[in-house]
Amino acid sequence: MRIKLKTEKLEVRSNKSEFQRHTFKCRVLICTIILLTITPFSILWTPYTVDAKIYIDISSPAIRKLPVTINAKGSTKARELEWITKADLEATGMFTFVDPDVPGAEIIANMDVDTGSGLRVVLSVNDLIEGKEVLKKRFDASKLIIRPMAHSIANDIYKVATGKKGVFRTRISYLSPLPSGRKGIRLMDWDGFNSKRIVTRGLNSSHSWTQDGKYLLFSSERNRKWRIYILDFKTLKESILFSSKGLNLVGGTSKDDMVSFSSSRDGSSEIYIINTFGKKMKKLTRSFGIDLSPVFSPEGDKIAFVSDRSGGPQIYTMDSNGKGIQRVTFQGSYNTSPAWSPDSKWLAYTGRVNGKNQIFMVKSDGSEIWQLTMTGNNESPSFSPDGLFLAFDSDRDGERGIYIMRNTGEGQRRITKKGSIAMSPEWSPYTN
Amino acid sequence: MKKILIIILLVFAAGCAKKYTKAPDEAVKAPEKPLMEETIEMKEEVIEEVEIPADEMVREEDMASQEMSAEEMARQVFQDILFDYDKYDIRAEARQTLDSVASFLNDEKDLTIAIEGHCDERGTNEYNLALGEKRSKATKNYLVSLGTSPERITVVTYGEEKQLCMDHTEDCWQLNRRAHFVVLK
Numbered sequence: 001m002r003i004k005l006k007t008e009k010l011e012v013r014s015n016k017s018e019f020q021r022h023t024f025k026c027r028v029l030i031c032t033i034i035l036l037t038i039t040p041f042s043i044l045w046t047p048y049t050v051d052a053k054i055y056i057d058i059s060s061p062a063i064r065k066l067p068v069t070i071n072a073k074g075s076t077k078a079r080e081l082e083w084i085t086k087a088d089l090e091a092t093g094m095f096t097f098v099d100p101d102v103p104g105a106e107i108i109a110n111m112d113v114d115t116g117s118g119l120r121v122v123l124s125v126n127d128l129i130e131g132k133e134v135l136k137k138r139f140d141a142s143k144l145i146i147r148p149m150a151h152s153i154a155n156d157i158y159k160v161a162t163g164k165k166g167v168f169r170t171r172i173s174y175l176s177p178l179p180s181g182r183k184g185i186r187l188m189d190w191d192g193f194n195s196k197r198i199v200t201r202g203l204n205s206s207h208s209w210t211q212d213g214k215y216l217l218f219s220s221e222r223n224r225k226w227r228i229y230i231l232d233f234k235t236l237k238e239s240i241l242f243s244s245k246g247l248n249l250v251g252g253t254s255k256d257d258m259v260s261f262s263s264s265r266d267g268s269s270e271i272y273i274i275n276t277f278g279k280k281m282k283k284l285t286r287s288f289g290i291d292l293s294p295v296f297s298p299e300g301d302k303i304a305f306v307s308d309r310s311g312g313p314q315i316y317t318m319d320s321n322g323k324g325i326q327r328v329t330f331q332g333s334y335n336t337s338p339a340w341s342p343d344s345k346w347l348a349y350t351g352r353v354n355g356k357n358q359i360f361m362v363k364s365d366g367s368e369i370w371q372l373t374m375t376g377n378n379e380s381p382s383f384s385p386d387g388l389f390l391a392f393d394s395d396r397d398g399e400r401g402i403y404i405m406r407n408t409g410e411g412q413r414r415i416t417k418k419g420s421i422a423m424s425p426e427w428s429p430y431t432n
Numbered sequence: 433m434k435k436i437l438i439i440i441l442l443v444f445a446a447g448c449a450k451k452y453t454k455a456p457d458e459a460v461k462a463p464e465k466p467l468m469e470e471t472i473e474m475k476e477e478v479i480e481e482v483e484i485p486a487d488e489m490v491r492e493e494d495m496a497s498q499e500m501s502a503e504e505m506a507r508q509v510f511q512d513i514l515f516d517y518d519k520y521d522i523r524a525e526a527r528q529t530l531d532s533v534a535s536f537l538n539d540e541k542d543l544t545i546a547i548e549g550h551c552d553e554r555g556t557n558e559y560n561l562a563l564g565e566k567r568s569k570a571t572k573n574y575l576v577s578l579g580t581s582p583e584r585i586t587v588v589t590y591g592e593e594k595q596l597c598m599d600h601t602e603d604c605w606q607l608n609r610r611a612h613f614v615v616l617k
Contacts, residue, residue: 183593203593206558224546224588226561247565247589249558262562269562290562306559312518313559334518336556350556357556379556424557 053127053134054163055107056094063094066161071100072111072121077146081113081121084150087191088168089157091404092388093411107134109157118142123153125160135160147193165430167384172391173198173207173216174402174416174425185218185231186422190384192402192415198236199229206249206293206424210257210276213431217241217250217259217276228261230276241278251305252295254320260303262292271305273320284322293337296320297344297364304328304338304347304364315349317364328366337380340364341387341407348372348381348390359392361407372409382427383407391415391425502540503615509536510545510613512596513571514606518555520566522574530571533613534578546586546614547571552605553592564589571611586616 072078089095098105114120125135151168158166170190175183185199202220216231228242228250246264257276262269271285271294285291287309294305304317312333318325329335334352351360357377361370376396394403402422405412416422513526549568551560568587576582597604
């Protein structure tokens, strides 16, 4: 039985203009990717006219799993490509996999892999019920870059099935101790692979992506001064965004390039906003106690933050001009590190229960609460840009590491290696 | 003070040893050393004798200080002060430490210090940075109230980023909830 919810028409594209458009897109892609030291690859669409059907409605409360067959052939690398693609789709909890020679699949994705020079994959996605091809696409890479290629293919299959953009090419920045013992900042793929160091100086703490994915704002202690820095991913050069006496911690960014942060420049820690050029600073809170961890809502009209004005730390929201302060959490006495869901409806946060930290989700008006983790200490939730996943850190297996789960609390798994210490993940926006 | 305590403990230990070991002679020999003789008296007449050795100890320290480098002195004065869980007010027992820090700073006029605020591992990292800052500032404010010039004190927070003790026990957490002094110059 298939739940057919809506149909939409894919735009009809003319052969030439589409080709040009994508050549241009690739150039942009190259720019954004070079800094991450991944060899760029180009994507060529075979133009298509088709009625696009949504196979899985991810907004439906009871998602049924779509039976799919993923079948890669043509090269010794085909298997690896297939595994990574499957692992991506598997993580969403929306698919079951059917072997190629077994009936039952509703969709089959065939990959023709050619590693003759670089890597070329022709992807063909077929609706087996309707008996027609719904997507055909060719991917070209000048080098044998299996992982990004597989993630791109997974994104395309996911798009066919759900009508939504996948997050399999997004990245996660996180903290990890350097040999000196101080925490540096690293960057990895969403599945924990391709980890690389991006900030090695100082003792680093909170960090946040700009909404275009081009910069990382971070707080770093150097020579006993906590300042806010901005890192350009393209050049990996960092510069100071905000410096004053006291503790300065970056919170989040808005889609119109404002940065929210906390500073104790005037004595107690208060919430401020400033633009990415370090200008137009505004002070938003004035209270005796600790106000910190301010994060903009996706629309930029609200800011969630932590305050101990009621005694212990609790989550509050306010308008982005500092007015209309409302307390969101009333359960428990230690609630910190808020993160907005991309649809603005929920706040994920870290709450203390029975002496352990756990991840919770609360409706932004405080009306509904879900506890998502149960074992060990779990901290620092961050939503994927589609809101389907949360990254967080946990010590449930001993050493603290980065985990992901779906927003239902299902599918929890460690993505950083066992034995290596990692914490405080921040999920990137869509980067391409 | 510490030395007195150690001596008292030694005496008690010696007492215990008498009861439990088969060679009481050795335990008896101990008082032959002059220091031990004094402490035995101290044990007998508790109230008065505690006072007297205390003076003697001070004299000892004064003698020692002539040989002691400023660094060693500083090490003795600048002891960590400890805090309650999720609190940043100065405990009563920390005041004695802070009083001697203040008078030391009063004697060493050109000394500048940093106060680092630290937390145990249980809170979340960012909030602990803010809490650590409150601890370092509370410590600074106390010294300033005793007459130390605020310009001579830098405060910095490390939250839970620089743990002194790595076990997950209350004893360890207590050692980590501290304000730590660093002599800058």
